[in-house]
Amino acid sequence: MRVRFALNGEPVELDVRADETLLTVLRRDAGILSARESCGIGVCGACTVLVDGRPTSACLLLAPLADGAEVATAEGLGPDHPVVRAFAEAHAFQCGFCTPGMIVAATALLAESPSPSDAQIRHALAGNLCRCGSYVKILEAVRRAAA
């Protein structure tokens, strides 16, 4: 079946199976590699993308449900985006596997609350797991991006 949506502002049209997830088709057919599969059950946050502005686990969203939506990934932000810069400046990662998901989730938080409290940041990023344990630096990066 055909699915059409906006990907980082550009229209795309993909041929998908009804039981495939958005994550599968983004990686296979749309050249999006920032969203990664790690747990595959919506727990880890490594595949976080924005669907109509809302952070979503691409591994739990069946691709046909993205039809007509605005999908945004870390690729759409670019190196000069304030959140991307803040993560680099704060060294808010070690291996970097979780970083795109963290950045996308942080972007959504800052769009909703431009000056979040630490509690709000923790709450918004709860469910984005970093197995290197870079949480302290990640918190710092989001504070930096908010400032």
Add this chain to the structure above:
Amino acid sequence: MRAAPEWLAPSSLEEALALLAERGDEALPLAGGTFLAALLNQRLIEPACLLSLARIAALGGIEGGEELRLGAMARHRDVELSPLVREGWPAVARAFGVVASPRVRNQATVGGVLADADYASDPPAMLCALGARAVARSAAGVREIPVEELITGYYETSLRPDELIVEVRVPRADRAVYRKFRTRSHEDRPCVAVAAARRGAETRVVVGAVAGRPQHFPELCRDGDAAEIGRRYADAIEPIADVRGSAAYRKRVIAVEVRRALEELAT
């Protein structure tokens, strides 16, 4: 390679009910799809046909009045953040707001979490404690099912194959609390959940996540203090053993958490 399921996406409830009446045995209704996508990813189900409710705008509303009316396609995050729900049914906003992560709450729906009947989900116990009813529609008619009777066991409900949950109606309570006891840091599902609600002289205590369906024992709540009722619940429940805790551990936690919920309810 197995055949891809057919994708049906009706834009009206009538159309969806007609499709279910015709193909209820093979068409699997799909709401937010968090649960079904996880099952599909793991190849645990191979449906012939998926019936998406996503295009039925009429199912997404949240309305208040004497009772709270949550549309089946209202998302957890909408319930959590709704000023109407926070003001009039704060324990409902809380129970939906502690589910998983913001990502899952952006996708998972009110109707979906009830129809899945996953024992480790948060909202069912709270909805039971408040005496909420699910409104089920089919092409043949409509009926209201108390949430307590809707969930019959692990992933089992009393819904017929031609029925869809279209709305959940939640009465007001004088006070209600939801307590979520977690034992795992990585997944945010409860080991033991306790929902309690007081309306006039009646107190309802429901324990979730410990057995196939929410556990409610009205006769155990009629007298006695909080600690005594906690002990009675611990005695009455035969808890499941899973990765979040053994049966014996859960019994001890049930006694403590029921007591705490009742103490909180009294404040």
